[in-house]
Amino acid sequence: MSISTEIADFITKATIDDFSTESIETAKIAILDCMACLIAGSTEPIAQLLCDQAKHNGGNPHSSVFTKNFKTSSQEAALINGAMAHALDYDDVTEGIKCHPSVFLVPVALALGEYINASGKDILLSYLVGFETACSIGSGLSESYFDDLGWHPTGPLGALGSASTASSILKLNQEQASVALALAASQASGLRQNFGTMTKPFHPGLACKNGVLGAQLASAGFTADQNIFEGRFGFLRAFSGGTDYSPANILESLKKTNHMMESGVEIKKYPCCGSSHLSLDAIFKIIESHNIDPNAIEKITSWVDFDPPRSLVHYNPTSALEGKFSMQYLLAAALLDNQIGLNSFSDEKINRAEIQNLMGKVIMTRHPGNEGKQSWMEGFHKVDIKLTNGDIISNTAERHYSGALRGATVEQVISKFEDCASIAFDTSLSHKMKDMILDLENLEDINQFIKLF
The missing domain is CATH 3.30.1330.120 (2-methylcitrate dehydratase PrpD)
Known part of the structure; x- marks a missing residue:
């Protein structure tokens, strides 16, 4: 099988029981932190610009733009929510692939989850699947991808993690998930030269949109090359600068490494790089x-x-x-x-x-x-x-390299969420949001959470 097919096999067969309690609990804390950053970031100028553009372009009202009191297409909602979550650069990072994972996973899971009435357990599974996939693909890239070539690691890898999460939420079959990954690879982008402008948070927003689009097109019967990672003109060689990449590392990493435990989710204390x-x-x-x-x-x-x-x-x-x-x-x-x-x-x-x-x-x-x-x-x-x-x-x-949750305690993340949520919501409502996220595996329909916005 090709690499994309084997990754797709993982995406389509994974269940929540495949993940440890610590991984699941950390995923919930990461989602809580991402929502904190999204709420706080919703007041930034980029948010209004993207909302105005979405309203101008129109779209079926499938998914909510959080704090903005309107719905748009799942693609546009994922884009705007992803960009808002990264607008302050306050969101989490993961050590292994030097990127911001939750901003390209959570907005996708929620946008599509809202549309199909996914359960909280479905949201958690799709987050963990996307996290493990993005980290595994990142292990096959050259060091130059992360440092010298100008890529913003969150952009290209985010598109692939997003497509994995979207494939999981939409319950695509193996062939469809493979196509979604290949479509995301062809849309992958994000240049470091744009750091310090609105385009930086646009990168994970666009990754979210591209992952949703890739999964939706794949579900409709779109085709793409299965050798998108290892091929001569594929993702690994192109994004690695043509050298020092390793296709074998991807599958070895996917099969043998628990990235949530090994790479972790590091919570930011400061709203900056x-x-x-x-x-x-x-x-x-x-x-x-x-x-x-x-x-x-x-x-x-x-x-x-x-x-x-x-x-x-x-x-x-x-x-x-x-x-x-x-x-x-x-x-x-x-x-x-x-x-x-x-x-x-x-x-x-x-x-x-x-x-x-x-x-x-x-x-x-x-x-x-x-x-x-x-x-x-x-x-x-x-x-x-x-x-x-x-x-x-x-x-x-x-820097601390052990455990799934790094950089802050659970109590500190809850405090961060309450601080950020106070920008838009009263204490009673923010507590309801927090409690639902921390009990996400028992939520029957994610719309119970989303309607609070």
């Missing part, structure tokens, strides 16, 4: 233990576990979106404001004179001797603050 988070953790340790006068700082060095800039492409940001992808702004703001939160990102805050002055003192570099090697191999960041009197204050923060 995840590549900055360890340095932020390190600088907040310094802030907690030292009373530093920003005017007494000569230089700030952020030692990172990747070859800069990777995702942190804006050294001199001038807008709120650029600031989310700037180590210079984030460390300067942490020092001046003693926090990085939802209110840290506005054009006015980024263009403050004191911020601009301090940003010029921030240097980002990789730990010496590891230049050009695999990202995250060191697993820690170090921040050095050199003062004008010659003193150097340092601290480090490490």
